[in-house]
Amino acid sequence: MIQESASPHIAVLLNEVKEVLCPKDGGIYLDCTFGFGGYSRMILDSCDCQLVAIDRDPNVITHANQLINDYPGRVNFIQTGFAESFSELGSLKFDGIVMDLGVSSMQLDSGDRGFSFTHDGPLDMRMSGVGESAADFINKADEQEIADVIYQYGDEPYSRRIAKKIIEHRRLEPITNTARFAHIVRSTIGFRKGKIDTATKSFQAIRIYINDELGQLARFLNNSKNILAPNGRLVIVSFHSLEDRIVKNFFKVNSAKLVARSKYAAKVLAEENSKEWLKILTKKPICPSSREVALNPRARSAKLRAGQKIDGTTYGS
DSSP: OOOSSSSSOOTTTTHHHHHHHOOOOOEEEEESTTTTTHHHHHHHHHOOOEEEESSSSSGGGHHHHHHHSSTTTTEEEEEGGGGGGGHHHHTOOOOOOOOOOHHHHHHHTGGOOOSSSOOOOOOOOOOSOOOOOHHHHHHHHHHHHHHHHHHHHOOOHHHHHHHHHHHHHHHHHOBBHHHHHHHHHHHHOHHHHHHHOOHHHHHHHHHHHHHHHHHHHHHHHHHGGGEEEEEEEEEEEOOOOHHHHHHHHHHHHHHHOOEEESTOOOOEESSSTTTEEEEEESOOOOOHHHHHHHHHGGGGGOOOOOOOOOOSSOOOO
């Protein structure tokens, strides 16, 4: 769901991420979603380590350059999507990887980016600034495809009705700005004052589809084993159920099945060649406190899940 933000510089669950990630001197860490650099600064301030930061949004480069200047010789920034980052990362093995899957305030608060109906602007929504825009999709896709996207990625029960109305309106004139798109959705299913805006789910759905957010996440997770060092930690903060479901299922499928050879023995992997390679560190997702939500409304739907790479060696029960 589209998130609000009390301040562009507040990183969600920052202390909890630090505690689970546990940065250490001499380590090398990867921030997959740099944004304003909140997690990156926390990691660099926590210990004497090296950091690689990734973001596909070209607008973050100014903030990345500031971080490079503030921590000379310790930071490398790569402008790319995290699913495309593996060729750039080469043979690096990371002691910790952190991901914040939310839309940044930099994107939401800029009307010309088209991510939010709060500010009227071009119906764009592209995080990288290249490729098919939201307007391209809305004005070219057929009715069934639009309905499927809004239902699948927005969980919008009125997706077919909205898609039909979109087709009717674009026959009169192309839909090119956020205010008109929001108006079309609201006029289709109503506008409830004081409730979550009825255009929210449709905006979320188109944004997720345009940026292939779920595909990016799945592809990265499926390759994360190859860039984690033994005992390296993978810490992920998600903001809606579609992302969280992917993360939760990934951890479940790849988590080690433990057995004890005797009641006195430490637990070990069930099989030496087992495909399971992760130890889940968060039995239940970590959620923000009521105090954090009050200070930063964007945090309200955040969930933190974490796992640790194991290499077949024994570890404590």
